[in-house]
Amino acid sequence: MATEANHDAGSYILHHLTFLQYDLQKKAIVEGSQGFWVINLDSVLFSVLLAIVFFLLFWTAARKATSGVPGKWQNFIEMCVGFVDDQVKDAYHHGARFVAPMALAVFFWVFLMNFMDMLPVDLLPLLAGKVGVEHLRILPSADPNITLAMSLTVFLTAFVYSFAAKGVKGVGAEFLFHPFGKWLLPVNFLLKCVEELSKPISQGLRLFGNMYAGEIIFILLACFTLNYEFSSVGSNLGLLAQILLATGWAIFHILIITLQAYIFMVLTVVYMAMAADHH
């Protein structure tokens, strides 16, 4: 439900899509800055918080992990780890030991970030407003910086790893002599560059796009009760519509946030496998 009374829908939506930003050069909280040396405090804060949540959840189980009869929590965590491990074993058949832990961190971190979309769209911004924070976006994966940072990290890791797995010769050959042989070397190089660059961009933007769209829909549904009046029939119909639609969308969205986290993890593993596979 919307809380800012007497707002029109446009400014309400815009308000919800504005980051809490900190300008590193001016050393001050800014609003709607387009410069590069700006940090989206809310995205970073929530992504770090959720990273800590992920770490603690798994660490409590890992710290006391026993090969004997596992407790309920350890059992659950082992199920999660086993699930990720199966996915990794399906797609990746090489020896690097960082791939499975990376996939685990990616899957559950992205899932937790996506899950922030399940919180009522106005809840945390309202609380933040009470302590004087004007803007707050709680969904880190709806920030392209966050998703592209992760996909770029995956890409760079895969790139470095491909050198370790195939050597400079192997990687060079892939860039220069495939798919058309040595006579079309420049074309090969261009194609390979496009192919490589499309990986992090599509991986990052896919997650961003899905989560951004989901967030927008929750915000739009919240507009039904933007200027809610208890005595108005129209307002109450709007409330009913919002409850029904937002419930439906939330249930459907559970699927999307899980699926997107899964896709992000699988792509991570697949890119690592491609980096190690010889052609």
Added chain:
Amino acid sequence: MSINATLIAQIIVFGILVWFTMKFIWPPLAKAMDERAQRIAEGLSAAERAKAELKDADARAAEEIRKARAQAAEIIDKAQAQANQILDKAKADALLEAARQKAAAQAEIEGMIGKAREALRGQVAALAVQGAAKIIEREIDAEAHKALLERLMAEI
């Protein structure tokens, strides 16, 4: 919707999280799971082995029982045969003894008959002599007619 330094911050956070996961989360859990998997595998194979051993022991026990039964039957057979043998021998001995005793008794009886006959013969001879003496009114000289008398006795 612009790209800014958040990107760099997130890359660092992501790197740290992956490193922490590699260092603190994955190894203990993977180790525990692998060890448990191994223990379960060992337990299963041990159970399999125990089952095979049990089957083996059952077969051995059955074999032992069968052997013991056969042995017992053999012993009983032997004992029976021995008992029969003993019985037969005792019977034969008894028969032999009986025959021996019967023969002895017969011999004694025959001896006694012979003796009685001798005595009777003597008395008959004496009676005959007395009768003859009475007949010829005189006494026969026993000494003079000894030979005659003895012949007479032998004839009777």
